[in-house]
Amino acid sequence: MSKPALLLSALALSLSLCSAQTFASIDGMKPKPVAGAPLGYIIHNPYENAPLTALVTLAGHTISGVEVTVHANDADGVSLTYQVDDMRVMDEGGVPIFGLYPAFMNKFTVKWIENGERKSHDYQMLTPDIDMGFSESQWAKAPIVEVEHVDADFKDRLYFVNWTNADGKAAPLMHNNSDAPGAFSWDGKPGFFIIDTAGDIRWYMNPYTTHDAKTYDNAGYAMGMNVTKDGNMVWVQGQGWKKMSIMGRMISEHNLPGNFIDASHEGIEGANGNVFIRAAAKDYRTADGRLVNTVRDQIIEVDNTGKLVDYWDLNTILDPMRDAALLSLDAGAVCLNINLDDAGHQTTEEDLAKAPYGDIHGVATGRNWAHVNSIEYDPTDDSIILSSRHQSAVFKIGRDKQVKWILSASKGWSDKFQDKLLKPITADGEPIWCNEKGACQDKGFDFSWTSHTAYLVPEKGTLTVFDNGDGRDLGQPMFANEKYSRSVEYKIDEQNMTVQQVWEYGKDELGYEGYSPVTSIVKYQADKDSMMSYFASAGLFGLGGGYGNLKMDDTTGKVQSILVEHRYGETKPAVRINIDSHDMFATGYRAQVIRVNEMLK
Incomplete structure (x- = not known):
């Protein structure tokens, strides 16, 4: 093969490899779930109006029969368990998480049915502190x-x-x-x-x-x-x-x-x-x-x-x-x-x-x-x-x-x-x-x-x-x-x-x-x-x-x-x-x- 042909072949291979690398990294800064999470990533406060809520996205999974437990913060706390309607999961685009504690590494469990199999996963998420606004004569951040x-x-x-x-x-x-x-x-x-x-x-x-x-x-x-x-x-x-x-x-x-x-x-x-x-x-x-x-x-x-x-x-x-x-x-x-x-x-x-x-x-x-x-x-x-x-x-x-x-x-x-x-x-x-x-x-x-x-x-x-x-x-x-x-x-x-x-x-x-x-x-x-x-x-x-x-x-x-x-x-x-x-x-x-x-x- 002539020298020009070899150069063209090498250039084509290089472009091919570059293209493959580009496609492999096309996600860029797209959020990803933590290692081992069976569903999608978590969005904190998805609508900006309720800071103690979150959403576990689906990443293409089709699930039903969802139950969520937000675990108590300590021995005297109150765990919250609730069911989420299947249509609500589709409406939200994920599993809605309600009742997180402020300024705390919350732990919550999501249970669901997928392909006829009952599944469960334990999640954790840190939340911000309470901020309801402040005024001159205030002595605490909230009642x-x-x-x-x-x-x-x-x-x-x-x-x-x-x-x-x-x-x-x-x-x-x-x-x-x-x-x-x-x-x-x-x-x-x-x-x-x-x-x-x-x-x-x-x-x-x-x-x-x-x-x-x-x-x-x-x-x-x-x-x-x-x-x-x-x-x-x-x-x-x-x-x-x-x-x-x-x-x-x-x-x-x-x-x-x-x-x-x-x-x-x-x-x-x-x-x-x-x-x-x-x-x-x-x-x-x-x-x-x-x-x-x-x-x-x-x-x-x-x-x-x-x-x-x-x-x-x-x-x-x-x-x-x-x-x-x-x-x-x-x-x-x-x-x-x-x-x-x-x-x-x-x-x-x-x-x-x-x-x-x-x-x-x-x-x-x-x-x-x-x-x-x-x-x-x-x-x-x-x-x-x-x-x-x-x-x-x-x-x-x-x-x-x-x-x-x-x-x-x-x-x-x-x-x-x-x-x-x-x-x-x-x-x-x-x-x-x-x-x-x-x-x-x-x-x-x-x-x-x-x-x-x-x-x-x-x-x-x-x-x-x-x-x-x-x-x-x-x-x-x-x-x-x-x-x-x-x-x-x-x-x-x-x-x-x-x-x-x-x-x-x-x-x-x-x-x-x-x-x-x-x-x-x-x-x-x-x-x-x-x-x-x-x-x-x-x-x-x-x-x-x-x-x-x-x-x-x-x-x-x-x-x-x-x-x-x-x-x-x-x-x-x-x-x-x-x-x-x-x-x-x-x-x-x-x-x-x-x-x-x-x-x-």
């Missing part, structure tokens, strides 16, 4: 969880907890109505997390990806999280509402319908599949010609595309001039507008008359006269049930926008509503006499005061209400430590317009220790036939009952939320967990029971 008691049959519980506090980045935005700006200034870092019964945080939402104080659409408090029928999380946040999977996949984000603003407190899916949201109205013309933004007095119903289906304007349905409950409030705690300088001061008619328009308690449209904080949908008659803190009342209102009943003391209600007031009765059906301020002769019944949450218990034919207890009997007690909050269950007979109290917890058992002037929840849990209650702002004014001069090291302003769960009808808790504030005057908002198997279908 501090202390487990006081858990019965054996409740050890598998997981509780979602919603904490609220500002982070110094309050939205530099406001609605273009200087006379009545509404409630847009409510803004702060999202505080969503899930705890187990050992007190460990096993999930939290990334506040940096789900909230932005500088943008109109993503500012606002994240509040009112509820689990939907398809096992996802829905909540309201400022000028919109969001729906996300427990793995952190943002399923949808919607702005409020154009005529509405300032969503907070409640976003809940009804039995009809629509979402009910507590909002306010933009550029509302009052009867006397004022142009205002309203405050916490509109209920809107939207479908899953965000389209408005219906709305309830409480200014035309109820009486925004009723001041009986407003005059009984402690001016230091008007929901999350906490002003300790006014603590112990009972609101006066002069206060209401001088109140500016905007997010301040007062009578008339454009002020916070209603402060609705929960919505329940009753599919039996296509109605909604509302808890109104500033009317100290629970209402049922039909699709026709007519009031069906009112659970409230009678003082201040006009003739239009007198026949809608429920009449208290004993367990034997005997009438209970109560004066117009709601003080009742029979000690087995009390109205709810400045309530938070009013939810149906279809299994029992009852209604639960969290009775915060401020303004009880339309007044303030001589001593602050006489106050108490309670979870209460009522049985309402709509035909006879009567109400019976069937259960309560907190008055005698907790007393002032559990007094929660704002926020909180009680909700029936069908899976264990139990009641879960969250006394979310206990200790806000200090356990001594005095208000005094506040200092950073005072217990005053340091909240200890109390989460309890009872077997139905009992008053001895099966679970008690205390959650200490990590930031001065920050409060818990709500809690929910989380069922992972239902959320990973």
Whole structure:
């Protein structure tokens, strides 16, 4: 062979070898599983919104019958075991891993069926520490969880907890109505997390990806999280509402319908599949010609595309001039507008008359006269049930926008509503006499005061209400430590317009220790036939009952939320967990029971 031919042959061989080497290394920086792993590699926090989640990818494997166990961090910890639906594995593109510990080399086991064979593999993964955002007066990175008691049959519980506090980045935005700006200034870092019964945080939402104080659409408090029928999380946040999977996949984000603003407190899916949201109205013309933004007095119903289906304007349905409950409030705690300088001061008619328009308690449209904080949908008659803190009342209102009943003391209600007031009765059906301020002769019944949450218990034919207890009997007690909050269950007979109290917890058992002037929840849990209650702002004014001069090291302003769960009808808790504030005057908002198997279908 000639020399040129030899050179060409050598060049061809060299190119062939180079090409083979190039193809052999074409993966470049593509992630690969660790040696011996039978499936694919692991992705930490696959959607960026839930830092204590991961995904084991499939690498072409077809698997079914998946079960995951996230092992306890120590001898006192709680292992989590859950099944993953086959379609969910395909939807995620792998095995979803939920419930990892923060700042820990987690160990978890995945079991599955492949080609008819049962397989299993033990994995490990290091996770980052908790970062829910930070603020000036914070002394811990997250609320501090202390487990006081858990019965054996409740050890598998997981509780979602919603904490609220500002982070110094309050939205530099406001609605273009200087006379009545509404409630847009409510803004702060999202505080969503899930705890187990050992007190460990096993999930939290990334506040940096789900909230932005500088943008109109993503500012606002994240509040009112509820689990939907398809096992996802829905909540309201400022000028919109969001729906996300427990793995952190943002399923949808919607702005409020154009005529509405300032969503907070409640976003809940009804039995009809629509979402009910507590909002306010933009550029509302009052009867006397004022142009205002309203405050916490509109209920809107939207479908899953965000389209408005219906709305309830409480200014035309109820009486925004009723001041009986407003005059009984402690001016230091008007929901999350906490002003300790006014603590112990009972609101006066002069206060209401001088109140500016905007997010301040007062009578008339454009002020916070209603402060609705929960919505329940009753599919039996296509109605909604509302808890109104500033009317100290629970209402049922039909699709026709007519009031069906009112659970409230009678003082201040006009003739239009007198026949809608429920009449208290004993367990034997005997009438209970109560004066117009709601003080009742029979000690087995009390109205709810400045309530938070009013939810149906279809299994029992009852209604639960969290009775915060401020303004009880339309007044303030001589001593602050006489106050108490309670979870209460009522049985309402709509035909006879009567109400019976069937259960309560907190008055005698907790007393002032559990007094929660704002926020909180009680909700029936069908899976264990139990009641879960969250006394979310206990200790806000200090356990001594005095208000005094506040200092950073005072217990005053340091909240200890109390989460309890009872077997139905009992008053001895099966679970008690205390959650200490990590930031001065920050409060818990709500809690929910989380069922992972239902959320990973």
